[in-house]
Structure formats: structure tokens, C-alpha cells
Amino acid sequence: MTTRNATPNDPVVRVRGLEKRYGDLAAVDGVSFDIERGETFALLGPNGAGKSTTIEILEGYRTRSGGDVSVLGIDPTRGGLDWKSRLGIVLQSTGETGNATVVEQLRHFAGFYPNPRSVDEVIAAVGLQAKAKTRISKLSGGQRRRVDVALGIIGRPELLFLDEPTTGFDPESRRDFWTLIRQLKAEGTSILLTTHYLDEAAQLSDRAGVIAGGTLIEIGAIDEIGGADARVPVVRWRDASGAPRSVQSEHPAATVAAITAELGGEPRELEVIRPSLEDIYLGLVKAHDAASTGGAAAASATPSTATSQEVRS
């Protein structure tokens, strides 16, 4: 076996120079990051960026081509059943379609863990009380996804991997899921989340890493990622001729006052927008795409709320 269990001060995940090649394709190309104990970390990136490959290497489902990885103090390629029982895994694709009912499946899986949660509590936490005795094969796609999440948390994991967990959830179920994740976090669970819902990442995560083309292009606290410049508010309005105008401003109130004075009245369709995580993320990915296709000069991490006509005040 390998090294030692993580102490409370060690990161629960430590990745250094991770590489994964599929033939000529470098799907993951020198990625490094840590996840601290109790932290929720979001791995963000476009389709094919390398998120699932990274997460599945951490889970022990894929081998790596290079680099060092430690998960709960263990190299995943050597993780045994004891190590696996400390993880909760919600894979990207829904696996549960069998003939068992929800409660039967959860009882069955609870038996694999030394200290599982109560099956009834988990069913309630994922909002499947009314379907507890229904066969999984008869559930809707979103309900099956909730079974996946239930199976991921039944073993009371120290570290929970959530690969696009809320795909197929209706808006209310997503909010319920967020509440559940906050409860798990409050209990001390460390979480690695991938999602294409940037509002979900912003709501749940302490830090995020953005991966594109197999490399980590940005990492930081959710409210700092992309840097201060990317967070400058944008004032939008229509000028006297009805043309759309926008300006990035560190002092939006003063900017609005100046526009109002210039127009001699209320600006039409006035709005002040603070770039969201999604705007910032889109700016980062756009800048990376431009740089990697040779258009570096045109690239900047300007939020997507910006337009080419904008000036900064």
C-alpha cells in the first residue's frame, strides 16, 4: 500500500503536473491544484476541456500518463476498499436503471460502508420520499439523477465527487440540491464539483479552477477569479438616437448621473450590471481560445457583458 492517511491539515486532494494522453491528444496537460479539507472546489470548463478525465483519475477509474496525485493521502491507482469507502462518487452519466426500488438500492449500497447515513434520511434529503418504493427503472431522468446523488452520499463520504450532478433537474430540485450540498459542507464534507451551471458553481463553491484544452487557465476564490478588472460593473442605456450604449465603470452611480445630466432626463433602458461568474468565465475561455488560435492580441479577459464599443470610465 501507499503513504499514509491525510492529517487534518493536509489537502484532501493534491494534484501536481497531471497529464493524460489518449494517443496524440493531451486531454490533461500539466494540471496542478489542491482541495483543502472542508472546501467545495468547482472544476469548470467547456465540453472536452478535461474535467471528467481529471475527476475520474482522482476517483481511481482512469490511469494517468504523468504527474502526482494524492486523494485522502493515497495515490488513487493504489486505493483499496478502505479508501474507496471514504469517497462519494456521482458520475456524469446516470447509471441507475435497475429493477430494484429506490429504498432497496440504497439499503444495498449502505451495506458496503462502515458508517452509512440512514436510508430514510438520504431519501428525504434528495426529495424522493414519494418514490421510495418505486422501481428505479420507472423514474424520470431527473429522479434517477437524484438516486445517483443519494448513492453518492449514503456512505457519509469525507470527499464527494459531483460530476454535473444537477443535469436534468427542474429549477426547484436544483435549489433543493443546493440546500443539501450546503448541509453536507456544514458537516465538514469536502466536495469536488463540475458543472456547466455557473450560478450553481457560484452558489456552492469556495474556489474554482477553469480548465480549457487540458490546462488550468485560472484558479482562485469564487469572488476573485478572473481578477478585479473582470468584475467592473457595466452601465447600459440607449442614447438620444435610440442606439444601445454601454460603458464599464468603477463608479456606476457617478456614471449614471453624468449620462442623465447629458441626456437631460432619465436614460432609456438603463441598467447597471455586475459581471456574473458566467460572464467572467466566458471572458476567460474566450481569451484562452483566442490565444491558442494565434489571436492573442485580440484576446482579453473582458466579461461577455462587454461590447466592442465600450469605453472604461
Ligand SMILES: Nc1ncnc2c1ncn2[C@@H]1O[C@H](COP(=O)(O)OP(=O)(O)OP(=O)(O)O)[C@@H](O)[C@H]1O
Ligand atoms: N477514452 C477516451 N479515449 C480517447 N479520447 C478521450 C477519451 N475520453 C475522453 N477523451 C477526450 O479527452 C478530452 C477531454 O474529455 P473529458 O471527458 O475529460 O472532457 P470534459 O471537460 O469532462 O467535457 P464535458 O464537459 O463535455 O463533460 C476530449 O477531447 C475527449 O474527446
